Amino acid sequence: xxxxxxxxxxxxxxxxxxxxxxxxxxxxxxxxxxxxxxxxxxxxxxxxxxxxxxxxxxxxxxxxxxxxxxxxxxxxxxxxxxxxxxxxxxxxxxxxxxxxxxxxxxxxxxxxxxxxxxxxxxxxxxxxxxxxxxxxxxxxxxxxxxxxxxxxxxxxxxxxxxxxxxxxxxxxxxxxxxxxxxxxxxxxxxxxxxxxxxxxxxxxxxxxxxxxxxxxxxxxxxxxxxxxxxxxxxxxxxxxxxxxxxxxxxxxxxxxxxxxxxxxxxxxxxxxxxxxxxxxxxxxxxxxxxxxxxxxxxxxxxxxxxxxxxxxxxxxxxxxxxxxxxxxxxxxxxxxxxxxxxxxxxxxxxxxxxxxxxxxxxxxxxxxxxxxxxxxxxxxxxxxxxxxxxxxxxxxxxxxxxxxxxxxxxxxxxxxxxxxxxxxxxxxxxxxxxxxxxxxxxxxxxxxxx
Amino acid sequence: xxxxxxxxxxxxxxxxxxxxxxxxxxxxxxxxxxxxxxxxxxxxxxxxxxxxxxxxxxxxxxxxxxxxxxxxxxxxxxxxxxxxxxxxxxxxxxxxxxxxxxxxxxxxxxxxxxxxxxxxxxxxxxxxxxxxxxxxxxxxxxxxxxxxxxxxxxxxxxxxxxxxxxxxxxxxxxxxxxxxxxxxxxxxxxxxxxxxxxxxxxxxxxxxxxxxxxxxxxxxxxxxxxxxxxxxxxxxxxxxxxxxxxxxxxxxxxxxxxxxx
Numbered sequence: 001x002x003x004x005x006x007x008x009x010x011x012x013x014x015x016x017x018x019x020x021x022x023x024x025x026x027x028x029x030x031x032x033x034x035x036x037x038x039x040x041x042x043x044x045x046x047x048x049x050x051x052x053x054x055x056x057x058x059x060x061x062x063x064x065x066x067x068x069x070x071x072x073x074x075x076x077x078x079x080x081x082x083x084x085x086x087x088x089x090x091x092x093x094x095x096x097x098x099x100x101x102x103x104x105x106x107x108x109x110x111x112x113x114x115x116x117x118x119x120x121x122x123x124x125x126x127x128x129x130x131x132x133x134x135x136x137x138x139x140x141x142x143x144x145x146x147x148x149x150x151x152x153x154x155x156x157x158x159x160x161x162x163x164x165x166x167x168x169x170x171x172x173x174x175x176x177x178x179x180x181x182x183x184x185x186x187x188x189x190x191x192x193x194x195x196x197x198x199x200x201x202x203x204x205x206x207x208x209x210x211x212x213x214x215x216x217x218x219x220x221x222x223x224x225x226x227x228x229x230x231x232x233x234x235x236x237x238x239x240x241x242x243x244x245x246x247x248x249x250x251x252x253x254x255x256x257x258x259x260x261x262x263x264x265x266x267x268x269x270x271x272x273x274x275x276x277x278x279x280x281x282x283x284x285x286x287x288x289x290x291x292x293x294x295x296x297x298x299x300x301x302x303x304x305x306x307x308x309x310x311x312x313x314x315x316x317x318x319x320x321x322x323x324x325x326x327x328x329x330x331x332x333x334x335x336x337x338x339x340x341x342x343x344x345x346x347x348x349x350x351x352x353x354x355x356x357x358x359x360x361x362x363x364x365x366x367x368x369x370x371x372x373x374x375x376x377x378x379x380x381x382x383x384x385x386x387x388x389x390x391x392x393x394x395x396x397x398x399x400x401x402x403x404x405x406x407x408x409x410x411x412x413x414x415x416x417x418x419x420x421x422x423x424x425x426x427x428x429x430x431x432x433x434x435x436x437x438x439x440x441x442x443x444x445x446x447x448x449x450x
Numbered sequence: 451x452x453x454x455x456x457x458x459x460x461x462x463x464x465x466x467x468x469x470x471x472x473x474x475x476x477x478x479x480x481x482x483x484x485x486x487x488x489x490x491x492x493x494x495x496x497x498x499x500x501x502x503x504x505x506x507x508x509x510x511x512x513x514x515x516x517x518x519x520x521x522x523x524x525x526x527x528x529x530x531x532x533x534x535x536x537x538x539x540x541x542x543x544x545x546x547x548x549x550x551x552x553x554x555x556x557x558x559x560x561x562x563x564x565x566x567x568x569x570x571x572x573x574x575x576x577x578x579x580x581x582x583x584x585x586x587x588x589x590x591x592x593x594x595x596x597x598x599x600x601x602x603x604x605x606x607x608x609x610x611x612x613x614x615x616x617x618x619x620x621x622x623x624x625x626x627x628x629x630x631x632x633x634x635x636x637x638x639x640x641x642x643x644x645x646x647x648x649x650x651x652x653x654x655x656x657x658x659x660x661x662x663x664x665x666x667x668x669x670x671x672x673x674x675x676x677x678x679x680x681x682x683x684x685x686x687x688x689x690x691x692x693x694x695x696x697x698x699x700x701x702x703x704x705x706x707x708x709x710x711x
Contacts, residue, residue, distance in 0.1 A: 003564045007550065007557075014552040014591070285548040288525045289607070292542055294565040 001303045004295065008277050008307045022311065026265050026319035033261040033323060044143055047092040047101035047128075048080040056109035058155065070104065073154065077147060078102075086126075093128050100140040101128035102147075112155070164229040171225050188225070192218035254327050255416035258320070262415075263344065263408040264377060265319050266312045270345050271369045274308035274352030279365040282447060297444045301437065304356070305349035312345040313338075333414060336422065340414035344407030347429040350436035351403055357443035373404065380405040403432045476501050476536055476647050477522060477615050483530030484517050484671075491517040493671040494531065499615070499664075502645040504638065506652055506662025510706065513668040515651035516545065519617045522649065541613030545620045547604040551593035555584050555603055558592060562607045578606040581636075598629030605636070616640065618650035622657060634661045655699045659683075669711035 012018060050071055057064035074080065081098050083089045089101035103126035111123035127144050131137045169176060173187025186194075195214050202208040281287040281300070291297060320329065320337070355372065359365040380399045387395070399405040406428035413422035475498045484492040492514045499505050507515045520526040521533060523542040549558050559578050563571035579585040582602040584595075592600060601621060608616060618637070622630045638661060640646040652658050658665055659679045667675035667682065675682055683698065690704035 003561055007553065007561050010557065011550060011552045284550055285544055285546045286550065288523075288544065289542065289548040289562075290565070292524055294562075 275356030278356030308349035309345035347403035506658035509668035543608035
């Protein structure tokens, strides 16, 4: 078997295009994934035009709120491309340089302030977005909606905080600055204290009864207003999220992205190589000669799978090394990487051998390998719950029959401790190795037939 | 080159020469039947060949020549009948060169010598390089060789098994007259000098008549004639008398016509 393996590696080496593709493909994927991961997906490029006057302030009653730093807050969440005019913002969107444009009109603060007047105007901001690409448009809408919700929350909190201060002033008293003058507010507590201290000096009668009524009112008002402040703060964000993870922990997005890239690479390299090299034995007319006592069918299939595993291992490790330039990898788990790659490679190789034995011709094999691997890989990435229950079940069954999904689980588990159970993925892969091995063995019976 | 062939063939087939004499049946088939769907490719064919015989299997397209050789080689299984072949001693040379075109001549020979578990694969490859006269082109990738040279390597690989019976499926197809002459010189030497039983199929009646010691005529899966070239000539003259004074190929076609094919 080793001589056949060496022969296949020699043939591979003699095919410059294949050899270059095998090296260039993982490097390219590594660079693309690396860039995609290292550029935060939470910061889309957005053209930003703030026409609000610098000295404009949101006010509550007669009081102006401090500057909430709109520019900084927005530009912390998106990559701001500052523009000078609306026309420039629109042009930026049209050219595709930015995903969207966000324009804060000059009257924004005035309109916010009008909300507390008898003639309120709805404050509006302008969003310019290209609907040419529906996926991109949806992404931008989601981002902008989230941004506006956060801005509303910030303003609501500020207003609630100011309202709370006013309540505190009414309760406890203090100084209130209005139009440059300081007004002393006595407050309910102080008022009650003064009235209570006066009561003993009053003779029983109507006046004393009236004072008692004032004292009861101040106590009641004090107690009820005391609950107003936390109520105001909760108004700004009435619903809080209590997240409970019930099905294990999930690995960081970076680890999952790397696992996807590695599994994609491994799947395409191994399936295409194994299926193609098996079909090549037939195209070179060597299969009948080999299997006339020189090599058994099982040994030939095993050699092809080993070829796929060896090349797949080298290519995947090359890709992971490339990715390590962009994101830190758990090199301490290298042993588990090897286990995952070897098991995944063997299962994918067995599937490739079955495809090669069934399709028999190199061109048909290449087409079939793509037609099977690509959709299965994409189906494997659809999370459960993203589609209807029946369709989800069907996808789960289909993806379980091909080694991509368990290979992805194994790679994710090997790359990150928070990944799925490696043992389950390995058992799944072992079952698929046996199943595809038998299928390939069976298909090989009519392999040499014309 | 002829001297080279004889000398190297002796090295390769010393074991065959030791125990065998011409006249002993080394390969035998009885009532062979092979079906491809509803079509019967072989209809109860009987065949045997003795040590050192050079048997040509001839017939029109679809006669069953390749099917018969494939069954004798163990590549196909018969649907009926019996085959007796010396185990592990049948060399098979398919019609289309069974070679790795991206490997060099030497790499191909080395690979198959290793797969045949030769004690010294390098020496075996050297033998075959000298046998085929391609020693100077050992480092060339097979895809760059002419069809004739590829066929020589193809046969040399078949010989690496050191067979007592060599089956050649239309070995001269695609070769120019000079390459054909070299090929038959080589094949004849194997049979005459080393006692190797050579069974080859061909479309070329004159080639079969010239190089075959015995001819097996197949048509539509039936064996129409099995005997010497002179015997066939006589049968042709007898059954297709109107074409008896024409060339052998024309007379042979008339003979097949008379037999209903």
